[in-house]
Amino acid sequence: MTKIVIAGALGRMGTTIARIVDESPGLELVGGVDIKEGTLLGTDVVTPDRIDELLQSRRPDVLIDFTVADAAVENIKAATRNGVALVVGTTGFSPEQRAVIEEAVVGTVPAVISSNYSVGVNIFWQLVRQAARMLADYDVEVTEAHHRYKKDAPSGTAKTILEILDQELGSREKVYGREGMSERKDEIGVHVIRGGDIVGDHSVLFAGNYECIEVSHRAYDRAVFAEGAVRAAAWVHGKEKRIHSMQDVLGI
Numbered sequence: 423m424t425k426i427v428i429a430g431a432l433g434r435m436g437t438t439i440a441r442i443v444d445e446s447p448g449l450e451l452v453g454g455v456d457i458k459e460g461t462l463l464g465t466d467v468v469t470p471d472r473i474d475e476l477l478q479s480r481r482p483d484v485l486i487d488f489t490v491a492d493a494a495v496e497n498i499k500a501a502t503r504n505g506v507a508l509v510v511g512t513t514g515f516s517p518e519q520r521a522v523i524e525e526a527v528v529g530t531v532p533a534v535i536s537s538n539y540s541v542g543v544n545i546f547w548q549l550v551r552q553a554a555r556m557l558a559d560y561d562v563e564v565t566e567a568h569h570r571y572k573k574d575a576p577s578g579t580a581k582t583i584l585e586i587l588d589q590e591l592g593s594r595e596k597v598y599g600r601e602g603m604s605e606r607k608d609e610i611g612v613h614v615i616r617g618g619d620i621v622g623d624h625s626v627l628f629a630g631n632y633e634c635i636e637v638s639h640r641a642y643d644r645a646v647f648a649e650g651a652v653r654a655a656a657w658v659h660g661k662e663k664r665i666h667s668m669q670d671v672l673g674i
């Protein structure tokens with residue numbers, strides 16, 4: 423039985439992940455962490471100051487973190503000092519925070535870190551990479567849309583799209599929105615929509631002369647992310663002590 427603790431347990435993703443863990447044979451939810459204590463599906467949710475106590479008493483195999491960047495860094499440190507494997511879905515990390523995370527994880531515990539755990543987005547990223555290789559002389563625009571409560575922008579998924587485009591097209595200037603006189607050069611336009619309960623839409627437009635090609639993904643329920651994160655949690659236990667991607671989990 424793989425034992426799971428969820429950080430961000432009472433959030434949109436945490437509660438969705440908890441339900442899927444609870445429904446999954448071979449997985450057991452043994453606790454949670456959030457800024458308010460409580461219970462979740464019969465398990466204790468403790469405040470962040472008690473995370474070491476929780477990890478040492480419940481001895482989970484995997485900590486799943488869907489919180490906020492500053493918190494996730496501390497939760498990751500707690501998992502590494504207690505020898506607990508990680509699945510991290512939190513986005514919005516600064517480059518400095520990524521360096522701290524890598525220093526804590528590599529050689530200490532196995533971790534899966536992904537800005538998007540949807541199987542479809544991981545395939546969408548590969549389609550974007552293939553398209554970029556063939557459409558290098560097209561103008562490229564990236565658009566993402568999420569619910570009104572999302573704190574970080576652009577989305578982590580969109581930032582991964584930009585990383586892929588940089589790898590395939592060479593590093594181009596990014597222009598985040600446009601207004602006033604705005605002559606297009608060879609930049610990549612990045613556009614962010616926030617509103618309603620949009621779960622997560624991403625699009626990459628390749629605009630040429632007389633035609634456009636658009637590669638896009640739309641999520642209809644955050645269960646798609648939660649199912650991927652739970653799949654990663656079942657996979658990560660016992661793997662090499664370094665940072666793995668969701669593409670590693672999927673073997674694609």
Ligand SMILES: NC(=O)c1ccc[n+]([C@@H]2O[C@H](COP(=O)([O-])OP(=O)(O)OC[C@H]3O[C@@H](n4cnc5c(N)ncnc54)[C@H](O)[C@@H]3O)[C@@H](O)[C@H]2O)c1
Nearest residue numbers: 430432433434435455456489493511512513537538539647
């Ligand atoms: N990788 C993916 O597939 C994916 C999918 C969806 C969301 N996300 C990311 O996951 C994160 C959470 O998204 P959400 O919609 O669930 O947000 P949310 O605000 O609903 O949930 C976050 C939870 O974390 C809790 N929290 C804050 N500080 C904490 C701490 N120190 N310790 C423990 N818990 C703490 C909050 O109280 C809240 O309950 C965001 O960064 C989002 O971008 C990633």
Ligand SMILES: O=C(O)C1=N[C@H](C(=O)O)CCC1
Nearest residue numbers: 513537538572577578579622
């Ligand atoms: O709802 C969110 O917040 C999401 N965040 C991730 C991101 O920032 O890319 C994944 C999509 C949903």
